[in-house]
Amino acid sequence: MSNDPREAARAAESRAALDRARRDSETLLGSSMGRAAGHFSGADAPEGDRIELWGRRIGRALSLIGVVVLAWWLGHQLKIW
Numbered sequence: 731m732s733n734d735p736r737e738a739a740r741a742a743e744s745r746a747a748l749d750r751a752r753r754d755s756e757t758l759l760g761s762s763m764g765r766a767a768g769h770f771s772g773a774d775a776p777e778g779d780r781i782e783l784w785g786r787r788i789g790r791a792l793s794l795i796g797v798v799v800l801a802w803w804l805g806h807q808l809k810i811w
Contacts, residue, residue: 770794 768774772786805811 770787770790772783772790775783775786
């Protein structure tokens with residue numbers, strides 16, 4: 731490898747571009763599922779408060795069930811299925 735400063739700058743720029751491409755290539759589904767898993771597990775509950783943690787988990791699970799039931803009901807009313 732030569733000691734040319736322009737060559738070193740190009741190599742650093744190409745490494746930075748590859749790092750950006752690797753970072754930005756996350757799949758939409760993978761990152762969304764990761765955020766959803768953290769949300770439904772109650773990861774944002776205060777540390778050490780088990781009642782708050784389980785309350786958030788139960789509430790979020792019930793809200794998910796409610797959304798699914800409402801979507802099914804809407805599809806049934808619109809005669810989609």
